[in-house]
Amino acid sequence: MLHTRLCDIFGIEFPIVSAGMGGIAGSGLAAAVSEAGGLGTIGLAAFTRDGIRNEIASAQRCTSKPLAANLIVPFLRPGILEIVAESKLAAVTFFWGDPREHESAIRAFQAVGSKVIWQCGGVDEARRAVDAGVDVVMAQGFEAGGHVRGQVSTFALIPAIRDALPEVPLVAAGGIGDGRGLAAALALGADGGALGTRFLATIEASAHxxxxxxxxxxxxxxxxxxxxxxxxxxxxxxxxxxxxxxxxxxxxxxxxxxxxxxxxxxxxxxxxxxxxxxxxxxxxxxxxxxxxxxxxxxxxxxxxxCGLVKELLPAGEIVRQIVSEASQVIAHRLSPLIR
Ligand SMILES: Cc1cc2nc3c(=O)[nH]c(=O)nc-3n(C[C@H](O)[C@H](O)[C@H](O)COP(=O)(O)O)c2cc1C
Structure with missing residues (x-):
């Protein structure tokens, strides 16, 4: 059983998060990931207020397991935070803004029981997120798909944030395509991995x-x-x-x-x-x-x-494959190296 403190924080089985992807990660993808034991994220960036309400409700109809929503700070409009907070999701992920300017929003989500994740591209931003009171830092490496916040690759960024912020619950994003990547992220000091590109090539993703x-x-x-x-x-x-x-x-x-x-x-x-x-x-x-x-x-x-994405699969199958492969790598490749 692959278990980290991330599982306890969100009430999930496996330390795997599907990234919020505006227009691509809708209710179907998020619900499928959550049903399989990960934390499925609904990317809300491309939705109107009514669309946000419908999309969250639709995901909640498909699964009673923990779900997350993703918001891009420059696209926040009046009323959006309130609509998302009303849904009392397990987590909300923010991207692309100064977390210190959003402390009241962070506290408002925490007050309704939602954990707040801030996706960061560097050590300083991660420090600011922790100062602003977030529950979890998501560190995005330069190799990531979609909008890229920083300049540093995942392999260098995760240990740097872990050293700077030894206690913070940390999710690695960028470059993880399979269980080997998740095992590596855990070795570097992350508590879990977030995958975008891999979950894009699924039956449930809303990509063309x-x-x-x-x-x-x-x-x-x-x-x-x-x-x-x-x-x-x-x-x-x-x-x-x-x-x-x-x-x-x-x-x-x-x-x-x-x-x-x-x-x-x-x-x-x-x-x-x-x-x-x-x-x-x-x-x-x-x-x-x-x-x-x-x-x-x-x-x-x-x-x-994307180089690791070879076939279109159901999202739940990807969660199961990653868990199985990461466990194999840790148990049968890494552990036997210690003599
Ligand atoms: C198609 C696509 C759309 C994305 N849209 C968002 C978004 O709306 N909000 C966000 O926080 N991150 C977004 N991202 C970035 C992801 O959160 C994450 O950092 C990235 O997917 C991790 O790298 P990977 O694609 O190698 O897994 C997007 C990524 C992709 C591939």
């Missing part, structure tokens, strides 16, 4: 099928760290697959925003019960299963762990 297929076929070196997809969220570095639109932009000399090929042209419409959103070239939103149009031109967020 062609996006899932591209991730399955990609290698680590097929990703690029860039600020290209900035419409809706400027100057926010992210890691994406090197798709045709990235190559086209590179071919013409990487022009600055305003001068890129096809700037301002509508390429896709997102159609969902709560929204109908036209997206222009270089939009921040990824291709979801409710996107219609030139979806190849949207950002295919993926981490370097």
């Amino acid at each position: 099928n062609s996006y899932k297929e591209r991730v399955i076929g990609a290698q680590a070196a097929d990703t690029i760290h860039t600020t290209l997809f900035d419409v809706g969220w400027p100057d926010a570095p992210h890691r994406v697959l090197r798709t045709q639109v990235v190559e086209e932009w590179e071919r013409v000399g990487r022009p600055a925003p305003g001068n890129r090929p096809g700037e301002g042209v509508t390429i896709v419409t997102l159609r969902r019960s709560d929204v109908e959103i036209p997206l222009v070239n270089y939009s921040v939103l990824p291709p979801t299963d409710y996107a219609e149009g030139e979806i190849e031109r949207l950002p295919f967020y993926a981490g370097q762990s």
Whole structure:
């Protein structure tokens, strides 16, 4: 049985978290991960207030096990924190803001019994999160998919945060694609692992099928760290697959925003019960299963762990495989090294 204090903090069976992924990690994915014993996270960044309410309710209908919600600080709008707090989820993850400016929100969630996780990209940010009173730090390495907060790889970041903050419950994110990665993260001082890219290529993820297929076929070196997809969220570095639109932009000399090929042209419409959103070239939103149009031109967020993603699987199966492989690695590869 693979058990760390993270399991006790959230009331889960295994120290595995599915990352909040706006538009991609909906109620179905989160519920499937939680049902399998991990902590499933609903990525709420792409939802309206009504959408948030519906998505959380839908996940809670699918599982009675602990669930988390993810909020991106620059996208917080009036009323959102209150709606999420009302749901009394096991945890809420915040990303991309100064935690010290959100101490009252942190306390409000804790008051209703939700643990607060802050995803950080460096040691200083992790210190600020602890000072602000969060329950758990999620440390995101540079190899991560999606928006990337810092510059340091997971392998260097986790021990540095563990040394700086010996007591803090710590989740490693970035580059973990299987049980070997989880075992390594635990060895480095983390109490668990969060995976985004691996859970993107699941039956339950709301990513467009062609996006899932591209991730399955990609290698680590097929990703690029860039600020290209900035419409809706400027100057926010992210890691994406090197798709045709990235190559086209590179071919013409990487022009600055305003001068890129096809700037301002509508390429896709997102159609969902709560929204109908036209997206222009270089939009921040990824291709979801409710996107219609030139979806190849949207950002295919993926981490370097894409090289470890070989097949589309149900999310629960991934949780079980990771637990089994991490346990094998610890028991049969690491333990016998001690003589
Ligand atoms: C498609 C995608 C979308 C993401 N969206 C979010 C998001 O909305 N909020 C967030 O906190 N992190 C987001 N992330 C980053 C994850 O929280 C996490 O740091 C990352 O997935 C870990 O690296 P990995 O992809 O190698 O597992 C996203 C990642 C991916 C791959």
